[in-house]
Amino acid sequence: xxxxxxxxxxxxxxxxxxxxxxxxxxxxxxxxxxxxxxxxxxxxxxxxxxxxxxxxxxxxxxxxxxxxxxxxxxxxxxxxxxxxxxxxxxxxxxxxxxxxxxxxxxxxxxxxxxxxxxxxxxxxxxxxxxxxxxxxxxxxxxxxxxxxxxxxxxxxxxxx
Amino acid sequence: xxxxxxxxxxxxxxxxxxxxxxxxxxxxxxxxxxxxxxxxxxxxxxxxxxxxxxxxxxxxxxxxxxxxxxxxxxxxxxxxxxxxxxxxxxxxxxxxxxxxxxxxxxxxxxxxxxxxxxxxxxxxxxxxxxxxxxxxxxxxxxxxxxxxxxxxxxxxxxxxxxxxxxxxxxxxxxxxxxxxxxxxxxxxxxxxxxxxxxxxxxxxxxxxxxxxxxxxxxxxxxxxxxxxxxxxxxxxxxxxxxxxxxxxxxxxxxxxxxxxxxxxxxxxxxxxxxxxxxxxxxxxxxxxxxxxxxxxxxxxxxxxxxxxxxxxxxxxxxxxxxxxxxxxxxxxxxxxxxxxxxxxxxxxxxxxxxxxxxxxxxxxxxxxxxxxxxxxxxxxxxxxxxxxxxxxxxxxxxxxxxxxxxxxxxxxxxxxxxxxxxxxxxxxxxxxxxxxxxxxxxxxxxxxxxxxxxxxxxxxxxxxxxxxxxxxxxxxxxxxxxxxxxxxxxxxxxxxxxxxxxxxxxxxxxxxxxxxxxxxxxxxxxxxxxxxxxxxxxxxxxxxxxxxxxxxxxxxxxxxxxxxxxxxxxxxxxxxxxxxx
Numbered sequence: 001x002x003x004x005x006x007x008x009x010x011x012x013x014x015x016x017x018x019x020x021x022x023x024x025x026x027x028x029x030x031x032x033x034x035x036x037x038x039x040x041x042x043x044x045x046x047x048x049x050x051x052x053x054x055x056x057x058x059x060x061x062x063x064x065x066x067x068x069x070x071x072x073x074x075x076x077x078x079x080x081x082x083x084x085x086x087x088x089x090x091x092x093x094x095x096x097x098x099x100x101x102x103x104x105x106x107x108x109x110x111x112x113x114x115x116x117x118x119x120x121x122x123x124x125x126x127x128x129x130x131x132x133x134x135x136x137x138x139x140x141x142x143x144x145x146x147x148x149x150x151x152x153x154x155x156x157x158x159x160x
Numbered sequence: 161x162x163x164x165x166x167x168x169x170x171x172x173x174x175x176x177x178x179x180x181x182x183x184x185x186x187x188x189x190x191x192x193x194x195x196x197x198x199x200x201x202x203x204x205x206x207x208x209x210x211x212x213x214x215x216x217x218x219x220x221x222x223x224x225x226x227x228x229x230x231x232x233x234x235x236x237x238x239x240x241x242x243x244x245x246x247x248x249x250x251x252x253x254x255x256x257x258x259x260x261x262x263x264x265x266x267x268x269x270x271x272x273x274x275x276x277x278x279x280x281x282x283x284x285x286x287x288x289x290x291x292x293x294x295x296x297x298x299x300x301x302x303x304x305x306x307x308x309x310x311x312x313x314x315x316x317x318x319x320x321x322x323x324x325x326x327x328x329x330x331x332x333x334x335x336x337x338x339x340x341x342x343x344x345x346x347x348x349x350x351x352x353x354x355x356x357x358x359x360x361x362x363x364x365x366x367x368x369x370x371x372x373x374x375x376x377x378x379x380x381x382x383x384x385x386x387x388x389x390x391x392x393x394x395x396x397x398x399x400x401x402x403x404x405x406x407x408x409x410x411x412x413x414x415x416x417x418x419x420x421x422x423x424x425x426x427x428x429x430x431x432x433x434x435x436x437x438x439x440x441x442x443x444x445x446x447x448x449x450x451x452x453x454x455x456x457x458x459x460x461x462x463x464x465x466x467x468x469x470x471x472x473x474x475x476x477x478x479x480x481x482x483x484x485x486x487x488x489x490x491x492x493x494x495x496x497x498x499x500x501x502x503x504x505x506x507x508x509x510x511x512x513x514x515x516x517x518x519x520x521x522x523x524x525x526x527x528x529x530x531x532x533x534x535x536x537x538x539x540x541x542x543x544x545x546x547x548x549x550x551x552x553x554x555x556x557x558x559x560x561x562x563x564x565x566x567x568x569x570x571x572x573x574x575x576x577x578x579x580x581x582x583x584x585x586x587x588x589x590x591x592x593x594x595x596x597x598x599x600x601x602x603x604x605x606x607x608x609x610x611x612x613x614x615x616x617x618x619x620x621x622x623x624x625x626x627x628x629x630x631x632x633x634x635x636x637x638x639x640x641x642x643x644x645x646x647x648x649x650x651x652x653x654x655x656x657x658x659x660x661x662x663x664x665x666x667x668x669x670x671x672x673x674x675x676x677x678x679x680x681x682x683x684x685x686x687x688x689x690x691x692x693x694x695x696x697x698x699x700x701x702x703x704x705x706x707x708x709x710x711x712x713x714x715x716x717x718x719x720x721x722x723x724x725x726x727x728x729x730x731x732x733x734x735x736x737x738x739x740x741x
Contacts, residue, residue, distance in 0.1 A: 010362075011361075011362065014311065015299060015300070015303070015311070018300065018303060019303060022303050022304055023304075026304045056489070059489065060486065060490060063485050063486035064486050066485070066486075067307075067333075067484070067486055068308075068362070069307075069308040069328060069360060069362050069363045070362055071362050072361050072362040
């Protein structure tokens, strides 16, 4: 079992998300995260799905995806060097006394504070999944009120 | 048949006729587009959301419309039409309950790769999502059981969508396509122009195989000492029976055909060793388990064929020819995958194939098995045996009928005791195993094949799941011959309860079934009943001679089991031979 990041180019049609996610659900493929947005070409969207499975499962996922008429291209971007990023918003308890410490962590992670409330801060962190996991761990002692993550989007490095 | 009165024009004539752009309603576009696809028969049921479509059909005679008595009957009829003709079957249902009533039929067609275009009405666009009267999200409901689906939002898209739907349904790995048309779209007027091309970026089925892979298969055949062909429905769907015959003639490799592959190759041929799997022949199952080369041609290694997967074909190098790459390696590890259309693959293979010279001992071994272990049953003069009835039906139709079945014991007996000579003569729900399929699918098969004898073999259980379609046989004089093997019990369930659940017979007694003769007569269909061989033959021959539809109820032995049988979890050579010992 290993983790794979699959990039899927699809027609920007109503229901296409349902077709893709439904296929994963019906065939028992796991979805760790799923993101979708526009692509470089008008009319096409790009979905990025992080999944786990052995080679045989991954092969089935790709073949089954290709059977969907609205799926144009499927690439296992994690099979080669890639850039994978997600964004996390973390609302952390931050009484004035605790703020300098938190700001120190934020700075070290090259994250940003995007909102300051009377007793909370919203920290925005961008990076690979591990970086966001680490940030969350470090902020836990201060009290995380709310956590929202986008899921991974990814791209192969170089001209591939 | 009075319903066979449509006057078909060629596609070119129609394109010519409609070449001038014209503003017409979505419903008229639908009818024109269906005609452009060569549709000659549609099965349907009207309702509120398809009123405009049915209004456009008022007085319309360019194709037949058969009004079934249940949407499930309509879609199974369309399925029988498609399987027996190779053309796309078409059915129409209204929104909500009309649409949900075709779900079983869509799943049936999807599992067996049958090309259907299913047209459903929906509530008007502005009402979608409001839980309006008779609203159902049929596109969402059927997403996992359709090859593709459309919700039409603009009538101007209809000609393109319908053309695409027929293309998708009947190319590549075939399957059902659903077109959901909201009521306002069927009323909307827009410019109609016939669509001639299909432009689908995400859909390019591989027809021509990789030549190197075919070469590998040929080399594997040359080296094989115990080669075997496992042939499925794909060989029939691609129209490859002639290429297959040539391939077998050239290589002299023994061949087994799956339930859906029956008819792809003449059953009486010396090299044909029958059907494999749960109720297959001793020879086919043992051949698979001992083969050193297994060439799968258009079959999908279904669990009813493989038995316990980890012990399936343990000695074989596997070649798999399939138009759907996702089937290759899905269940069985495959050494030589060949993605392509069976007809194209065998066409190339036939230019290279030579006799498998090392397989002489193997051929004679299988010949011995075949001679010593045929399907067998203990016949009786006191009681009518269902196997005997099927053999009698085979004999009296010269093995030339189109046979449709329902699901269960009678289905297996029909597969075992009605050897088919040619393709598209066997219509059965293999993958989904749909009760209620047998009889309506025969109506569709008869509509598509007016000149042939169509026999529908059913159990007393399944016959009651779609018996209402006797009405359309009577009204349209569709001369389907219905055989009901009445054992007064859900036979296959009874068999499993006897053999696997220690005789704990739970809820299988079908006491209270109607008098099937009277039921037939209530609809205006000739009915017969037979309880012994003499009556059976007499009634059946009379039914065959009768120019219209007929129902013959054969009262058969209740506790008969289908043998051989491979129980779940066993490898396919662990067969319970039962009476066939």
